[in-house]
Amino acid sequence: MSNLKNTTDLERRNFLKFTGAATAVSGLALSGLSTAQAAEAVPVPKSWDKTFDVIVVGSGFAGLSAAIEAKRAGANVVVLEKMPVLGGNSTINGGGMSAMGSDLQKKLGIKDTKEAMLADMYKAGLGLNYPQQAEMVVDKSNEAYEWCRDYLGVQFKDTIAQFGGHSIPRTHTTYNQSGSGIVQPMIAKCEELGVAIEKKVYVKRLIVDGGRVVGLEVIPRYTEGKESSDKVKFYQATKGLVMANGGFSADVAYRSTQDPRLTKELATTNHSGATAECLKEMIRIGANPVQLSWIQLGPWASPEEKGFGLAPIFAAYASYTHGIMVDPATGERFVNELADRKVRADAIIKIGKPGICFCDEVGMQPAKHVMGKLLEREVVHKFDTLKELAAFYKIPYDKMQAQVDRYNSYVTAGKDPEFDKPFQMGQKPMSVAPYYAVRFWPKAHHTMGGVQIDTQARVVDIETGKPIPGLFAAGESAGGTHGACRLGTVAVPDCIVFGRIAGQMAAKA
Numbered sequence: 001m002s003n004l005k006n007t008t009d010l011e012r013r014n015f016l017k018f019t020g021a022a023t024a025v026s027g028l029a030l031s032g033l034s035t036a037q038a039a040e041a042v043p044v045p046k047s048w049d050k051t052f053d054v055i056v057v058g059s060g061f062a063g064l065s066a067a068i069e070a071k072r073a074g075a076n077v078v079v080l081e082k083m084p085v086l087g088g089n090s091t092i093n094g095g096g097m098s099a100m101g102s103d104l105q106k107k108l109g110i111k112d113t114k115e116a117m118l119a120d121m122y123k124a125g126l127g128l129n130y131p132q133q134a135e136m137v138v139d140k141s142n143e144a145y146e147w148c149r150d151y152l153g154v155q156f157k158d159t160i161a162q163f164g165g166h167s168i169p170r171t172h173t174t175y176n177q178s179g180s181g182i183v184q185p186m187i188a189k190c191e192e193l194g195v196a197i198e199k200k201v202y203v204k205r206l207i208v209d210g211g212r213v214v215g216l217e218v219i220p221r222y223t224e225g226k227e228s229s230d231k232v233k234f235y236q237a238t239k240g241l242v243m244a245n246g247g248f249s250a251d252v253a254y255r256s257t258q259d260p261r262l263t264k265e266l267a268t269t270n271h272s273g274a275t276a277e278c279l280k281e282m283i284r285i286g287a288n289p290v291q292l293s294w295i296q297l298g299p300w301a302s303p304e305e306k307g308f309g310l311a312p313i314f315a316a317y318a319s320y321t322h323g324i325m326v327d328p329a330t331g332e333r334f335v336n337e338l339a340d341r342k343v344r345a346d347a348i349i350k351i352g353k354p355g356i357c358f359c360d361e362v363g364m365q366p367a368k369h370v371m372g373k374l375l376e377r378e379v380v381h382k383f384d385t386l387k388e389l390a391a392f393y394k395i396p397y398d399k400m401q402a403q404v405d406r407y408n409s410y411v412t413a414g415k416d417p418e419f420d421k422p423f424q425m426g427q428k429p430m431s432v433a434p435y436y437a438v439r440f441w442p443k444a445h446h447t448m449g450g451v452q453i454d455t456q457a458r459v460v461d462i463e464t465g466k467p468i469p470g471l472f473a474a475g476e477s478a479g480g481t482h483g484a485c486r487l488g489t490v491a492v493p494d495c496i497v498f499g500r501i502a503g504q505m506a507a508k509a
Contacts, residue, residue, distance in 0.1 A: 362430075
């Protein structure tokens with residue numbers, strides 16, 4: 001990871017931003033083919049093995065939302081999932097969903113506005129967000145929340161959290177603090193409506209006829225590592241194809257072409273199926289790739305557990321909100337614990353070692369339900385005193401204690417002059433033993449880039465600037481909404497808002 005330490009400056013990231021998309025389409029330029037010629041390179045089969053009105057690729061938030069809406073619009077729908085289990089990254093996330101202007105916010109006396117949420121998104125996104133997409137997510141975030149709660153029956157807690165980068169508490173959390181709390185009701189709704197779902201189906205090629213996407217070449221009964229199989233089937237989409245295939249944070253080969261720092265030494269929070277083959281297929285047929293080099297690192301990931309794990313829940317609801325993170329070499333804070341993900345990840349990388357984040361018994365309570373497993377797995381450690389905590393992590397105790405004393409005074413005063421951390425979540429001075437601590441080191445988490453879509457979720461052609469007939473995209477497969485950095489819990493409304501639109505549009509395409 002040493003190659004990460006000296007390459008976090010904005011100038012390098014800007015360079016990668018402008019070169020990433022060019023890398024993605026360079027194959028077409030070298031081949032001398034136009035995008036239209038490349039799109040037609042895969043012949044239309046003489047006969048189709050299966051025919052549907054709408055095919056949805058991916059079974060996460062975006063894909064299942066699209067399938068439900070397409071079915072409600074009267075279409076014959078199938079969801080294709082590459083993996084043997086449904087839900088993808090959606091089912092393993094923390095279950096937080098941003099919603100602006102909800103009745104729960106109003107009940108709790110939280111005043112939120114469209115302008116405030118957009119400002120938070122633009123600040124984190126470094127102003128690279130596509131305004132129309134960002135505004136749609138904000139405008140429809142509460143509608144998406146109510147759709148989940150009232151139509152799907154998703155159970156949310158009666159509390160609201162404030163995630164990093166948000167100036168106002170607006171994160172509504174599922175009862176089990178897991179994305180499965182949304183995915184499972186979505187799957188149940190698909191079954192109730194009669195949506196077909198097929199697992200272990202790998203998308204090998206998109207098929208275009210006369211400029212329109214008409215279907216897929218797929219590998220059924222797929223197992224990882226068998227991408228070159230010639231045992232293929234052909235699925236026809238008579239109305240529309242919705243690509244909700246997710247991002248590519250687990251695709252080391254592809255992600256490192258976009259950001260060369262993200263080598264195999266960097267772990268990911270994603271499941272193993274989060275790879276780029278569908279993105280590359282959409283690019284092959286002419287989809288415009290945007291902002292592919294902006295790849296988010298999760299600053300709440302623990303090197304003590306694989307994948308997403310449970311540390312992010314402890315981080316978001318307890319230690320980052322109600323505690324502090326220090327550099328183990330100095331015992332002092334080095335970043336606003338509630339800054340956006342990029343700011344925190346870059347700060348940890350800059351010190352060159354995992355940050356130590358801790359809170360007291362009072363601050364731990366919002367994550368109490370996961371503490372048993374975190375302590376058992378030795379991801380989080382429990383200490384009777386701060387002195388024991390400092391000794392365990394080899395932190396200079398006197399400096400760390402002085403930092404805690406300063407921080408406690410900031411909490412009491414309601415103002416953090418060192419890093420401007422917001423205190424809107426009822427934070428208390430850290431003084432009640434025992435103390436709980438964790439090491440944080442970033443992992444590749446979310447790819448902000450993808451194919452360009454319009455506000456109707458139609459995929460945009462790179463040459464004409466017009467929608468590619470029959471092709472729609474939503475969720476992490478589409479770029480632009482989040483710019484340089486996605487705010488935590490904004491992915492869920494993004495997926496649901498554009499997933500629903502994609503399904504509705506595909507059903508009448």
